[in-house]
Amino acid sequence: MAEKEKRTDVNDLGEFGLIDHLTKSFPLLNESTVKGIGDDAAIIDSGKMLTVVSTDMLIEGIHFDLMYTPLKHLGYKAVVVNVSDIYAMNATPKQITVSIAISNRFSVEALEELYSGIALACDKYGVDLIGGDTTSSPKGLSMSITAIGEVAKGKQVYRNTAKVGDLLCISGDLGAAYLGLQILEREKQIYLSTPDVKPDLGDQNYLVGRLLKPEARKDMIVQFDQAKLIPTSMIDISDGLASELYHICSQSGVGAFVEESGVPIHPDTEKQAIDFKFDPITCALSGGEDYELLFSIHPDDVDKVKYMPGVYIMGEIVPKKDGIKLHTKGGNIHEITAQGWKHF
Amino acid sequence: MAEKEKRTDVNDLGEFGLIDHLTKSFPLLNESTVKGIGDDAAIIDSGKMLTVVSTDMLIEGIHFDLMYTPLKHLGYKAVVVNVSDIYAMNATPKQITVSIAISNRFSVEALEELYSGIALACDKYGVDLIGGDTTSSPKGLSMSITAIGEVAKGKQVYRNTAKVGDLLCISGDLGAAYLGLQILEREKQIYLSTPDVKPDLGDQNYLVGRLLKPEARKDMIVQFDQAKLIPTSMIDISDGLASELYHICSQSGVGAFVEESGVPIHPDTEKQAIDFKFDPITCALSGGEDYELLFSIHPDDVDKVKYMPGVYIMGEIVPKKDGIKLHTKGGNIHEITAQGWKHF
Numbered sequence: 001m002a003e004k005e006k007r008t009d010v011n012d013l014g015e016f017g018l019i020d021h022l023t024k025s026f027p028l029l030n031e032s033t034v035k036g037i038g039d040d041a042a043i044i045d046s047g048k049m050l051t052v053v054s055t056d057m058l059i060e061g062i063h064f065d066l067m068y069t070p071l072k073h074l075g076y077k078a079v080v081v082n083v084s085d086i087y088a089m090n091a092t093p094k095q096i097t098v099s100i101a102i103s104n105r106f107s108v109e110a111l112e113e114l115y116s117g118i119a120l121a122c123d124k125y126g127v128d129l130i131g132g133d134t135t136s137s138p139k140g141l142s143m144s145i146t147a148i149g150e151v152a153k154g155k156q157v158y159r160n161t162a163k164v165g166d167l168l169c170i171s172g173d174l175g176a177a178y179l180g181l182q183i184l185e186r187e188k189q190i191y192l193s194t195p196d197v198k199p200d201l202g203d204q205n206y207l208v209g210r211l212l213k214p215e216a217r218k219d220m221i222v223q224f225d226q227a228k229l230i231p232t233s234m235i236d237i238s239d240g241l242a243s244e245l246y247h248i249c250s251q252s253g254v255g256a257f258v259e260e261s262g263v264p265i266h267p268d269t270e271k272q273a274i275d276f277k278f279d280p281i282t283c284a285l286s287g288g289e290d291y292e293l294l295f296s297i298h299p300d301d302v303d304k305v306k307y308m309p310g311v312y313i314m315g316e317i318v319p320k321k322d323g324i325k326l327h328t329k330g331g332n333i334h335e336i337t338a339q340g341w342k343h344f
Numbered sequence: 345m346a347e348k349e350k351r352t353d354v355n356d357l358g359e360f361g362l363i364d365h366l367t368k369s370f371p372l373l374n375e376s377t378v379k380g381i382g383d384d385a386a387i388i389d390s391g392k393m394l395t396v397v398s399t400d401m402l403i404e405g406i407h408f409d410l411m412y413t414p415l416k417h418l419g420y421k422a423v424v425v426n427v428s429d430i431y432a433m434n435a436t437p438k439q440i441t442v443s444i445a446i447s448n449r450f451s452v453e454a455l456e457e458l459y460s461g462i463a464l465a466c467d468k469y470g471v472d473l474i475g476g477d478t479t480s481s482p483k484g485l486s487m488s489i490t491a492i493g494e495v496a497k498g499k500q501v502y503r504n505t506a507k508v509g510d511l512l513c514i515s516g517d518l519g520a521a522y523l524g525l526q527i528l529e530r531e532k533q534i535y536l537s538t539p540d541v542k543p544d545l546g547d548q549n550y551l552v553g554r555l556l557k558p559e560a561r562k563d564m565i566v567q568f569d570q571a572k573l574i575p576t577s578m579i580d581i582s583d584g585l586a587s588e589l590y591h592i593c594s595q596s597g598v599g600a601f602v603e604e605s606g607v608p609i610h611p612d613t614e615k616q617a618i619d620f621k622f623d624p625i626t627c628a629l630s631g632g633e634d635y636e637l638l639f640s641i642h643p644d645d646v647d648k649v650k651y652m653p654g655v656y657i658m659g660e661i662v663p664k665k666d667g668i669k670l671h672t673k674g675g676n677i678h679e680i681t682a683q684g685w686k687h688f
Contacts, residue, residue, distance in 0.1 A: 008452035010480075019478050021452065022459045026466060026473045030438045032494070033472045042474035044439060044492065048391030055475055055490055057443040061482040094374045095388060099401040099488055108352035108365065115366045122370065128377040129370045130386035131399055134363050136354075137486075138405040144443055144477075144488030146399055148388065150376070 038251065039159050040088035040235060041149075050156055052093075052149040054085035060140035067192065068184040071110055073212045074143075075117025081238065082147035083125045084216035084291045088236040089158075091151035092221060095130045096122070099144040101137035125218060155230060157295070160251035162233035166296035168256055168315035169231075169305055171217050173264040174241055175280065178287025179272045180211030206268045214291045220311075227304040231295035240288040245324060246338030248296070255322040258336065260329045262314030281326070285336065382595070383503050384432035384579060385493070394500055396437075396493040398429035404484035411536065412528040415454055417556045418487075419461025425582065426491035427469045428560035428635045432580040433502075434568060435495035439474045440466070443488040445481035469562060499574060501639070504595035506577035510640035512600055512659035513575075513649055515561050517608040518585055519624060522631020523616045524555030550612045558635045564655075571648040575639035584632040589668060590682030592640070599666040602680065604673045606658030629670070629680065 010018055023037050034050060035043035041054035058078055060066060066074070079096060086093040098118060102111070122129055127147070216236075224231065233252060235244045241263070249256050265280050273280040296317055297305060305311050326334045354362055367381050378394060379387035385398035402422055404410060410418070423440060430437040442462060446455070466473055471491070560580075568575065577596060579588045585607070593600050607628050617624040640661055641649060649655050670678045 006451075006453055010446070010448070010450065010452055010455070013452060015478055018452070018455070019476070022455055022478075023473060023476075026463060028472045028474075029466075029470055030472050032438055033474055036472060036474045037476070042439070042441070044395075044474070046390030046395055046494070047393055051388075051390055051395055051492075053439070053441060053475060053490070053492065055441045055443055055477055055488070057445055057477045057479050057486075057488055059445050059479060059481050059486075062445075062480055094376055095386070095397070097386070097397060097399045097490065099399055101401055101403050101406075101486065102354070104354070106354065107350075108354055108357060108362070109350055111354070111362070111366055119370060122373075126373055128372045128374050128380060129367060130372075130377055130380045130388070131397060132363070132367075132381070133399055133401045133488075134359055134366075135401050135403060136406055137403050139483050142401075142403075142445065142481075142486055144399070144401055146397070146441065146490040148395075148397065150390070 035158070040085040041091070043089070043156055049150045050091070050153055052086050052089050052091040052151055052156070053146065054082055055144065055146040056082050056085070058143045060142065065188070066141070067188055069212060071113040072117035075114040076121045077212070077214060078143050078145050079118055079121035079125065079127070080214050080216045080291065082145045083127060083218070084236045084238070086147050086149035087216055087218060087221050088234050088293060089149070089151060089156050090221060090224060090230065090234060091149040091156060093125055093127045093147050093149040095128045095148040097131040097146045098129060099133040101135045101142040103137050103139050103141070106141065125216065157231050157234040159233055159235050159248050162248050162252040162254050162296040162317045163298075164254055164317055164319050165299055166232050166317040167299055167302060167313050168258065168317060169295050169297060170241070170264060170312050170314055171220050171293040172290070172310050173266040173269065174237065174290050174292060175273065175283035175287045176207050176210035176266050176269045177214060177289040178283050179269055179276070180207035180209070182276060183208055183272070184211065206266060207272055211289060214289060216291055217293050220293050223308050227308070229297065229301055229304045231297050234293055234295035237290045237292045237294055238288055240286045241294065242285040242336050243288070243338045244294050245336065248294070249320070249324050253320055255318045255320050255324055256315055257318055257322070257325045257327055258315035259327050262312055264312045285326070379502070384429040385435070387433070387500055393494045394435070394497055396430050396433050396435040396495055396500070397490065398426055399488065399490040400426050400429070402487045404486065409532070410485070411532055413556060415457040416461035419458040420465045421556070421558060422487050422489050423462055423465035423469065423471070424558050424560045424635065426489045427471060427562070428580045428582070430491050430493035431560055431562060431565050432578050432637060433493070433495060433500050434565060434574065434578060435493040435500060436565060437469060437471045437491050437493040439472045439492040441475040441490045442473060443477040445479050445486040447481050447483050447485070450485065469560065501575050501578040503577055503579050503592050506592050506596040506598050506640040506661045507642075508598055508661055508663050509643055510576050510661040511643055511646060511657050512602065512661060513639050513641060514585075514608060514656050514658055515564050515637040516634070516654050517610040517613065518581065518634050518636060519617065519627035519631045520551050520554035520610050520613045521558060521633040522627050523613055523620070524551035524553070526620060527552055527616070528555065550610060551616055555633060558633060560635055561637050564637050567652050571652070573641065573645055573648045575641050578637055578639035581634045581636045581638055582632055584630045585638065586629040586680050587632070587682050588638050589680065592638070593664070593668050597664055599662045599664050599668055600659055601662055601666070601669045601671055602659035603671050606656055608656045625670070
């Protein structure tokens with residue numbers, strides 16, 4: 001009698017499709033909820049200021065490989081990834097909660113390493129560790145971090161507010177973390193055969209450093225404030241430029257073009273990409289985890305960003321019908337497809 | 345040459361000792377951080393009101409067994425557990441974030457079930473789902489929920505503020521969820537042999553219902569407000585009365601006694617405990633997951649709670665030197681030792 005139950009694979013929807021599908025029927029009941037699901041962080045009206053909340057889960061074997069990720073770096077990066085989402089709202093992170101689930105292969109000393117990295121990042125970004133949960137896990141290490149920040153009313157920046165004619169900017173070079181990952185994957189066998197060799201914070205080359213010890217662009221939020229600039233839209237590069245640009249465009253109902261010559265790529269990235277026989281621009285577009293800020297500005301604000309150190313103007317927002325395009329150095333036009341890092 | 349690294353097992357510290365150990369050196373840098381680690385929730389000063397934040401991680405195989413926990417119930421309970429921590433601060437939950445990590449054995453339909461339970465609880469407790477993360481996991485299902493609430497300044501209630509002479513109260517009966525778990529563990533074989541039999545929300549007996557569909561005591565916070573009562577300390581019963589009482593006493597620097605005759609135990613709990621050859625009071629003291637509120641009140645406030653439905657006065661706060669004691673019905677005095685549910 002029993003009918004076979006319908007079984008849809010989560011891969012049929014993809015990560016973002018899945019979230020949309022599962023959460024679309026949730027109403028927002030509270031007046032204080034200013035922004036729900038769909039941006040780098042949610043926003044709550046707490047009276048004088050806006051409270052900004054972002055959360056991320058990091059799973060061993062999916063988001064990190066402890067074979068080449070020292071626990072101290074992992075702790076540091078876990079905080080960076082979360083505060084980066086707060087900065088992407090033009091807000092300042094103030095507090096974090098850290099929950100961890102660990103199997104019994106982790107010693108107290110290993111956790112001390114993890115927390116020493118968390119402490120370093122808390123100090124650097126000025127955030128307080130205010131809570132969390134510690135539990136056991138049947139297998140591996142999982143972390144869940146929630147970052148809480150604040151922003152003055154009216155200064156918050158969303159993904160869905162880019163306008164045609166806005167200039168598209170990026171806070172720094174792209175693709176390095178992706179190549180750092182490729183190097184570490186290649187070197188994994190070396191680590192395996194000599195487990196006593198531990199990478200340390202001071203001795204990484206640029207690419208590996210961008211992967212293992214990324215920084216969130218706190219300085220950009222400070223610069224925006226000093227220049228009295230409020231970007232028209234913003235997102236941080238966690239899944240790759242192509243994917244983040246797709247989010248801005250689809251949510252804002254616009255298109256965009258990117259000049260290949262305007263996309264900043266570090267010389268080490270360029271060289272390593274060629275060594276691996278990758279196209280450097282593809283690494284910049286599809287690699288992730290750079291944690292730079294991708295933002296759009298009103299064209300009248302161009303002088304405000306022109307001399308901001310490290311900021312590159314690399315394209316423009318165009319009507320939706322014109323799509324999302326790359327103008328190559330060779331004069332060709334390619335469509336940019338959303339293609340971040342797929343975890344499923 | 346390599347020295348053998350020191351390896352301390354996390355069990356040597358226990359869950360609470362481990363959190364203390366890992367977080368003791370974290371300073372609180374921001375003025376807005378009112379309460380950090382160590383209570384049911386953290387508190388942030390957001391200007392007009394206080395923002396209350398609590399977070400919990402739920403791991404398959406540690407916190408729940410999908411063999412007898414329908415996904416809808418799991419989703420519902422995951423929200424309840426978190427909003428309960430907010431109520432335990434005398435605050436009102438307003439928003440939650442839900443992050444899940446899932447292995448590929450979970451279909452979209454299974455996740456719909458999970459989220460339908462989350463939606464039910466959001467509706468019941470008036471909270472908005474405002475964010476989260478969805479990722480894959482090499483094994484099983486993990487959830488991390490952060491609940492955010494608010495409370496007027498001065499109305500928040502901590503664990504560490506019980507005073508000698510205060511009366512110890514509980515919002516409802518204890519031990520039922522623990523016996524519900526014992527029943528389900530016994531019945532697991534039946535579920536295994538007939539996987540099509542699914543328990544549904546309306547058809548549970550009291551004990552299993554207390555485990556699978558617990559409720560958080562929103563109504564108590566409303567009653568406190570109506571009666572103009574602010575408890576002197578409060579905590580929710582997640583790990584068991586003995587463990588929670590220990591937290592209040594050790595953090596407040598006091599002792600307590602509990603009258604066995606004052607501890608509310610449901611007739612079904614009493615009967616089932618005896619069937620299992622357990623002592624009912626032991627189930628009430630050491631069983632967990634009842635999500636009742638344990639609180640202390642100033643003796644002048646006794647008339648305010650006397651007629652609150654479901655509230656029992658079961659003991660008193662005494663000087664620290666008098667310890668934490670149970671006065672049995674038989675006239676004996678036993679020491680109560682902190683003994684919650686150990687996950688490690």
